[in-house]
Amino acid sequence: xxxxxxxxxxxxxxxxxxxxxxxxxxxxxxxxxxxxxxxxxxxxxxxxxxxxxxxxxxxxxxxxxxxxxxxxxxxxxxxxxxxxxxxxxxxxxxxxxxxxxxxxxxxxxxxxxxxxxxxxxxxxxxxxxxxxxxxxx
Amino acid sequence: xxxxxxxxxxxxxxxxxxxxxxxxxxxxxxxxxxxxxxxxxxxxxxxxxxxxxxxxxxxxxxxxxxxxxxxxxxxxxxxxxxxxxxxxxxxxxxxxxxxxxxxxxxxxxxxxxxxxxxxxxxxxxxxxxxxxxxxxxxxxxxxxxxxxxxxxxxxxxxxxxxxxxxxxxxxxxxxxxxxxxxxxxxxxxxxxxxxxxxxxxxxxxxxxxxxxxxxxxxxxxxxxxxxxxxxxxxxxxxxxxxxxxxxxxxxxxxxxxxxxxxxxxxxxxxxxxxxxxxxxxxxxxxxxxxxxx
Numbered sequence: 001x002x003x004x005x006x007x008x009x010x011x012x013x014x015x016x017x018x019x020x021x022x023x024x025x026x027x028x029x030x031x032x033x034x035x036x037x038x039x040x041x042x043x044x045x046x047x048x049x050x051x052x053x054x055x056x057x058x059x060x061x062x063x064x065x066x067x068x069x070x071x072x073x074x075x076x077x078x079x080x081x082x083x084x085x086x087x088x089x090x091x092x093x094x095x096x097x098x099x100x101x102x103x104x105x106x107x108x109x110x111x112x113x114x115x116x117x118x119x120x121x122x123x124x125x126x127x128x129x130x131x132x133x134x135x136x137x
Numbered sequence: 138x139x140x141x142x143x144x145x146x147x148x149x150x151x152x153x154x155x156x157x158x159x160x161x162x163x164x165x166x167x168x169x170x171x172x173x174x175x176x177x178x179x180x181x182x183x184x185x186x187x188x189x190x191x192x193x194x195x196x197x198x199x200x201x202x203x204x205x206x207x208x209x210x211x212x213x214x215x216x217x218x219x220x221x222x223x224x225x226x227x228x229x230x231x232x233x234x235x236x237x238x239x240x241x242x243x244x245x246x247x248x249x250x251x252x253x254x255x256x257x258x259x260x261x262x263x264x265x266x267x268x269x270x271x272x273x274x275x276x277x278x279x280x281x282x283x284x285x286x287x288x289x290x291x292x293x294x295x296x297x298x299x300x301x302x303x304x305x306x307x308x309x310x311x312x313x314x315x316x317x318x319x320x321x322x323x324x325x326x327x328x329x330x331x332x333x334x335x336x337x338x339x340x341x342x343x344x345x346x347x348x349x350x351x352x353x354x355x356x357x358x359x360x361x362x363x364x365x366x367x368x369x370x371x372x373x374x375x376x377x378x379x380x381x382x383x384x385x386x387x388x389x390x391x392x393x394x395x396x397x398x399x400x401x402x403x404x405x406x407x408x409x410x411x412x413x414x415x416x417x418x419x420x421x422x423x424x425x426x427x428x429x430x
Contacts, residue, residue: 032224043239101221107210111342112225121228124237130246130265137259 021078024060024070028053030094032101033122036086040076042127047086049116049123052100056081056088092126161198207338214334216282219321222347223278223286226354227266235269240291243267248301249287249308252385256309256378265308267291271405273358274412277311279321285312293406297399303392306385313374319367324353362412372419393419 035046050056057080062068070077076087102109114122176185213221231237246265253261262284274293278286287308294304314320329350332343357363363371379386397416400409410416 032221101213101217105211105213107337108212108342111344112347118228121231121237122224124231125224125227125266128236128266130267132246132250132263134250134254134259134261134263 018064020062021059023057025058026055027058027093027095028055028097029092030098031092031126033119034092034126035123036081036084036088038086040073040087047084048081049119050081052102053097054081210336210338212333212335218333219279220281220284222350223280226351234273236266238269240267244301245304248305252305252309265289274409275307275311276358277315287311297395302388306389306392310371310375313371319363320357323357324350365414368414369422372422376423390423
């Protein structure tokens, strides 16, 4: 029994050691509000709600001898926002600090006295929008 | 007693610190040195030019700060306000509209994109939110320039068993209504035009206007809908546009026929004709007139 436990411990520790993450760059959240997800899916649990202009550290992750990658499930970045590490859609990020509506019109937005639930829902709205941009002429 | 004095002196010093904290070095210097009282000395030292420069620099900083403070009270203009209001309405109506639910990927956005491009709309953003309720079947909401927000009911498209192209045509009909400004004209009160793009610094915020706008969103979406005249104009425009592509015209006609059958047989959708009067009339407007020889 002891041998099995020892073997399992060695196996887990080596498996963990193989996953290496490195901060690749900093990007900014570009919509009104958004969510940092636990898993790379829009239906996954939200770890925290972020607002426009929030800086996020983008990780590149290398597992074993694989090439380092920044995208998961084709469109999700693994990021760090404050104390949280989670996933956010690539399309929602900007490499430059965006011009945010709530920064441009702060007093106007304040007048609507948004509650935390409103910010959460606004972030969900941007999770669930089916979004497309028509091509350039 | 000593403690009280200590606390009071701490409070006083912190308030003084907080007042001076936000000021730039030049502003602080300007406050400390009264240049007028030492004008003669400065003249002799030929430093008056330097003082002038400093004073003008302080004035520029003050002006910039004043302008920045004024800008914080701006109300967005007509090109920026509509997406905010529509999304705010969607957020506030989340419990009624039930848009936060899991659904499969229908590929609706791709078919709408293809149709929009076919109709000549390039470089526009399309946002579709699916709702899990029959109370709102389909609608385009006012949005910023170059952007379109659509709301579409999953129970509605499932009941009708609409194809992707039929859904795209249905949303294109909503797009035509929003382009014609029916929605905006209904929800915006007369005073709205003078409020958007203005500044409310030193004035009370016109919150009643915005409350009324959001209330009217409810009215048009759930109760009032569009007029017969607006429906006639929309149908005629689509008739004209789709006649160049008979496939689209046939899809439009077939889709209206499906909706007409649904609203006549399914009680869940008997409110539909109040919002979009009426599929039966639309079919009649589309039918080619028979010439009597």
